[in-house]
Amino acid sequence: MNVASSTALLSRAGSWRRAAAYQRFVNENSLILSAAAGYVVAGFLAGELLDWGPEMRPYFTFGALNRFALVFFILFFVGQFLARASWLRLGFNGLADIGTDIFRTYLRPEAVAGFAVVYAAIPPFMGTFSRLKQSIPLYHPFSWDQSFAELDRALHFGHDPWTLLHPMMASPAVTVVIDDLYMAWFGLLFCTALWMSWTSRRRLRARFLISFVAMWTVLGTIMAAAFSSAGPCYYELVTGSQGSFAPLLAYLSDVHAVEPLWSVQAQHGLREALASGEYMPMGGISAMPSMHVAAAVLFALVGWQVNRALGVALIVYAVIVQLGSVHLGWHYAIDGYVSAVVTVAIWHLAGRFVDKSSWFESREPELSR
Secondary structure (H helix, E strand, O other), rough: OOOHHHHHHHHHHHHHHHHHHHHHHHHHHHHHHHHHHHHHHHHHHHHHOOOOOOOOOOOOHHHHHHHHHHHHHHHHHHHHHHHHOOOOOOHHHHHHHHHHHHHHHHHHHHHHHHHHHHHHHHHHHHHHHHHHHHHHHOOOOOOHHHHHHHHHHHHHOOOOOHHHHHHHOOHHEEEEEEEHHOHHHHHHHHHHHHHHHHOOOOOHHHHHHHHHHHHHHHHHHHHHHOOOOHHHHHHHHOOOOOOOOOHHHHHHHHHHOOOOHHHHHHHHHHHHHHHHHOOOOOOOOOOOHHHHHHHHHHHHHHHHOOOHHHHHHHHHHHHHHHHHHHHHOOOOOHHHHHHHHHHHHHHHHHHOOOEEEEEEEOOOOOOOO
C-alpha cells in the first residue's frame, strides 16, 4: 500500500470517527433538548395567552451560573486528579498521564458540546418553572392545605408530624444545622446538573437528564397546580386559622430572633412577593409535592449508581431534607412522601427507556466519573 492510499484510509477513518461522534451527540441531546424546549414554549404561551402574571425571565442570570460552574470545574478536576493519583507510588510522568487521561475523557468535543447544551438550557427551563409556579395561585387558589394537614395526622396516628420530631430537633443548634443543610440543596442541585451534563457515564447522564426534566414537569408543574397548597408556614394565611402549627412557627421565630434562619427569611420574602404580585427569582409558594425532597431523592439515586458510599451519604441527606421540610414549616410530611415515590418511579421508567433505546451508548467506563 502506497503512502497516498494510507493517507486516504486514515482520512476516511477520521471522517467516520467524527461522524460517529456527531451522531452520538445528536442521540444523547436531541430528546432532552426537545423536551426542555417544549416545556419552555408551553409555559411561555400559557403565561402570555392566559395572562397569568409575572413576565418571563430566567430566575438567575448566566453570571450566577458562571460562578457555580467555575467552582464546580475546580472541584471536579481536582477531585478527579486526587482520586486517581497515588502520591507515594507515582512520579511526575505518572501524574502527567493521569492529567492527560482526564483531559481526553472530559474535554472531548461531544462531551464539551453536550455540557454547553445543558448549561444554556438551564436558565430558560428553570425560569419557566419559576414563572408557572408563581402563577398557580392566580388560576388555582390554595385549597388543599386543610386536607393535607388532616391526612398527615391520619397517617401519623393522630399526631402532627412536626410534634413527633420536635422533642428530637427542638434545639436552636440543631435547627440552625438543619436549616443550613436544607438551603445547601440549591448548590447541590446545580452542581449535580452540571456534573451529570458533563460526565463520561453517558447512559447515566441520559437517565438523569430525562428524570430531571420529567421531575420538574410532572411534580413541579402539573401536580403542584393540581394540588395547590401553601404549606404549614402559610396555613393561617390560606385557611384563616392557625391550626396546630402556631407552636412550631413561634419556636422558629424565637430561634430566628437569636440566630437568623434562611428558611424564615425566605418564607417572609415569599409571603411579601405573593401579597404584592412581584416576581421573585426562584420564588413561588407550593407545598405539594416537595421539590426539595424530589431533587434530594434524585441526588441519592444518581449517587448510588456512581459510588455506594456517595449513595449512602446522599440517602442520609435526602432523609434530612424530608425531616427538615417538616421541622422548618415548609411542608406537610405527605408532600415529601409523594415526591419520593413519584421520583423513584420516574427514575425507574427513565432507566428502562435508556436501556431499551438504541440512541445511547451501551458501554459505560469502568471508573466512576
